[in-house]
Amino acid sequence: MDAxxxxxxxxxxxxxxxxxxxVERYHSSMIGLALxxxxxxxxxxxxxxxxxxxxxxGIGRFxxxxxxxxxxxxxxxxxxxxxxxxxxxxxxxxxxxxVVDASRFGPSGAWAVPPEHWIEEAENRIDAAKLSELxxxxxxxxxxxxxxxxxxxxxxxxxxxxxxxVLAISEANQRVLLHRGRSKLRQxxxxxxxxxxx
Amino acid sequence: xxxxxGLRRRPRELPxxxxxxxxxxxxEGALSPADRRRLEAHLAGCPxxxxxxxxxxxxxxxxxxxxxxxxxxxxxxxxxxxxxxWRTEG
Numbered sequence: 001m002d003a004x005x006x007x008x009x010x011x012x013x014x015x016x017x018x019x020x021x022x023v024e025r026y027h028s029s030m031i032g033l034a035l036x037x038x039x040x041x042x043x044x045x046x047x048x049x050x051x052x053x054x055x056x057x058g059i060g061r062f063x064x065x066x067x068x069x070x071x072x073x074x075x076x077x078x079x080x081x082x083x084x085x086x087x088x089x090x091x092x093x094x095x096x097x098x099v100v101d102a103s104r105f106g107p108s109g110a111w112a113v114p115p116e117h118w119i120e121e122a123e124n125r126i127d128a129a130k131l132s133e134l135x136x137x138x139x140x141x142x143x144x145x146x147x148x149x150x151x152x153x154x155x156x157x158x159x160x161x162x163x164x165x166v167l168a169i170s171e172a173n174q175r176v177l178l179h180r181g182r183s184k185l186r187q188x189x190x191x192x193x194x195x196x197x198x
Numbered sequence: 199x200x201x202x203x204g205l206r207r208r209p210r211e212l213p214x215x216x217x218x219x220x221x222x223x224x225x226e227g228a229l230s231p232a233d234r235r236r237l238e239a240h241l242a243g244c245p246x247x248x249x250x251x252x253x254x255x256x257x258x259x260x261x262x263x264x265x266x267x268x269x270x271x272x273x274x275x276x277x278x279x280x281x282x283x284w285r286t287e288g
Contacts, residue, residue, distance in 0.1 A: 150261065175222055
């Protein structure tokens, strides 16, 4: 993490390249996160740009009680929420069904249609760009709350405590959203890469 | 649970359908010790759930390797402008 710590130090020293490096590193996740609160890419880009300006303006006061990325994402989420657009969008339908389709289990609850193999395919036969595209598509397809959590936890690698801080949600809620989101991404990979059932 | 199904299955044995719902709590270390033991006992005898768990771990790994989208030239220019604007704010 000390890549971030060193960028922070350089940024404070007025190093423009450190800013560029930070932008390259976080911009696309920030857009993805902003999109969960605002209705369009254009608005998301505005929110992200406002966030970068706020980050620059706040950098002198940033006390490093949280990590740089937690601070960055918290500013972003607060700004995206304060646009107030989210409330105007349709309320997400409660998403409470099983994470694996019930038809894949027999009456006793044992697998009837077990998971297909795909790990080797993903590791050895698919190039990173195609895999990224597939997963980005999967993320886009997730309900907003699940996408936010998976993006921060699994794509960006924040800890669960950091995710709870950024999104202002409880640990338990975070785990539920993470579970549903991750399970769907697994299904996307299986549907795309799966071969013969085991 | 009827007496019959109780005979077919050891008591309190987890069905696979329930295991897949517990995987994240397991990976997050959020299961009670008793539930963790039940889950691990199930995994030890169930190759499909073991595969499923491996796939969830793989999904997490792969998500962590998603490469950021490239900035468009317009975004790059806008962000450079933001930086320079901030520098002149003093």
